[in-house]
Amino acid sequence: MTPLITVVHEVAGFQLASFRDRDGNPSVINETEARIGRIADGLRQCDRVQWARADVALDDVTRLADEVHAPGYLAFLRTTSTRSESVIDTQFVAPGVLPDTPVTSGAYAAALRACASAVTAAQIVTGGERYAYALCRPPGHHAGHAFLGGYCYLNNAAVAALALQRAGMRVGVLDVDYHHGNGTADILVRHPDVPFVSLHASTLQAFPYVDTSPAVAQHRFVGFDAPPSDEAYLHQLDAHLGHFANVDALVVSLGYDLIEGDPHGGWQMQPAFFGVLASRLAALRVPLVVVQEGGYALGQLAACARSLAEGLT
Ligand code: Q9C
Numbered sequence: 001m002t003p004l005i006t007v008v009h010e011v012a013g014f015q016l017a018s019f020r021d022r023d024g025n026p027s028v029i030n031e032t033e034a035r036i037g038r039i040a041d042g043l044r045q046c047d048r049v050q051w052a053r054a055d056v057a058l059d060d061v062t063r064l065a066d067e068v069h070a071p072g073y074l075a076f077l078r079t080t081s082t083r084s085e086s087v088i089d090t091q092f093v094a095p096g097v098l099p100d101t102p103v104t105s106g107a108y109a110a111a112l113r114a115c116a117s118a119v120t121a122a123q124i125v126t127g128g129e130r131y132a133y134a135l136c137r138p139p140g141h142h143a144g145h146a147f148l149g150g151y152c153y154l155n156n157a158a159v160a161a162l163a164l165q166r167a168g169m170r171v172g173v174l175d176v177d178y179h180h181g182n183g184t185a186d187i188l189v190r191h192p193d194v195p196f197v198s199l200h201a202s203t204l205q206a207f208p209y210v211d212t213s214p215a216v217a218q219h220r221f222v223g224f225d226a227p228p229s230d231e232a233y234l235h236q237l238d239a240h241l242g243h244f245a246n247v248d249a250l251v252v253s254l255g256y257d258l259i260e261g262d263p264h265g266g267w268q269m270q271p272a273f274f275g276v277l278a279s280r281l282a283a284l285r286v287p288l289v290v291v292q293e294g295g296y297a298l299g300q301l302a303a304c305a306r307s308l309a310e311g312l313t
């Protein structure tokens with residue numbers, strides 16, 4: 001029988017603030033609640049999808065966040081998130097990366113709920129299910145040990161990985177968002193037992209716009225200098241999946257921003273590509289915790305998500 005996919009659906013009720021860039025132009029906000037609605041619409045079309053709410057004590061989530069992030073960074077997020085005006089901080093950003101993520105009232109609370117959905121998804125997998133999908137926002141993979149960025153505050157995927165580890169599972173993290181999982185890499189440097197692979201657009205040509213190379217042997221970065229064909233992408237994916245040979249569960253940082261027309265992307269994948277990607281992951285025969293990262297082409301998100309779910313056989 002084809003396995004069920006449990007989607008942990010969280011509504012953040014949080015709005016990213018617009019801010020003026022260096023030229024004085026207001027930023028366009030594509031990271032919205034509407035994205036999650038469109039993705040849910042697509043997942044609903046797969047009859048193996050069942051729905052759940054985040055079901056974990058916030059104290060437990062906070063404890064995991066405390067392990068992933070620096071105390072000073074968390075203190076900054078917690079206090080700044082109580083102010084009504086948004087703050088563009090220049091201290092807690094990755095080296096060389098331009099500040100692009102305002103901290104607004106409610107940002108920390110929303111990010112913690114996103115972590116809660118990732119932890120719930122991890123628990124569903126430790127409970128014996130094959131596939132769990134944290135349909136969360138704000139995203140997390142650009143949030144590092146002591147930095148935010150790219151609309152990310154807390155690293156949902158890293159928190160999920162830790163939750164799986166706590167349950168005794170050997171875990172790896174695969175990042176297939178269009179953007180490099182720089183925050184996840186920064187955090188996982190401190191976890192040498194967690195293999196990490198990220199496939200992404202060149203970090204010089206796309207966010208975070210800095211040169212990146214793995215700091216440790218257990219990390220593999222595949223940056224594409226030009227938009228890859230489906231085959232070229234899958235070739236690189238296949239070449240690196242062996243890195244996860246010894247894991248009991250895999251966390252997948254999933255972005256739909258590979259799609260043609262994505263306002264933060266630049267590639268030309270079509271929705272069916274996510275079905276092919278999903279079947280490659282399904283073939284690993286390990287439980288998956290899918291964590292939502294980017295994907296901003298509203299009109300395409302439902303088709304992408306449906307295709308992904310159908311491919312998780
Ligand atoms: N001209 C994720 O996909 N772009 N984040 C800021 C705008 C940041 C995307 C510059 C894109 C980050 C999770």
Ligand code: ZN
Pocket residue numbers: 177178179255257264293294295
């Ligand atoms: Zn992205």
